[in-house]
Amino acid sequence: MISPFQTIPMRVNGQQREVTAPPMKRLLDVLREDFGLTGTKEGCGEGECGSCSVSMNGQLVNSCLVPLLQADGAEIETVEGLAADNILHPLQQAFLECGGAQCGICTPGMLMAARHLLAHNPNPTLEEIREALAGNLCRCTGFIRIFESVLVAATLREPSDHAR
Ligand code: FES
Ligand code: FES
16 A cells, blocks of 8 residues: 655754655644744745745745655755854844844744845845845734844854854
């Protein structure tokens, strides 16, 4: 009998992991249910809000739209991978200090999108930040504090943070 489950390996936040699950299970659910990484949030579940954003092979993806099958052998980074040795990532620090997070539902996705931006553009303008975060919706902050957080994070970062 053909099993409806498949064993899929991937690297998550630098650790080799594997999961045995239906190949069409959403990456979002695998992260949360199978790997216990509940930092990644579900908002719309339809690819519209960006709350579930994670990095997959260096690309920002909506994990609610990614079937497990596509993550076979992938390098995944989630919000849990941002802080190192209990030290907040400069983006997390800036969101904390600037009020960029309120209810927190959008925050993990915002952080991952902002990190993706800063990895490619360490000193973005306000307009570039606005554009980079256009796929991430927030119902609480009115966005300005989030944009300010990213601007502040860009100044907090050391050159060695650019890979983070
Ligand atoms: S939950 Fe994935 S984009 Fe909204
Ligand atoms: S902080 Fe609540 S949705 Fe953004």
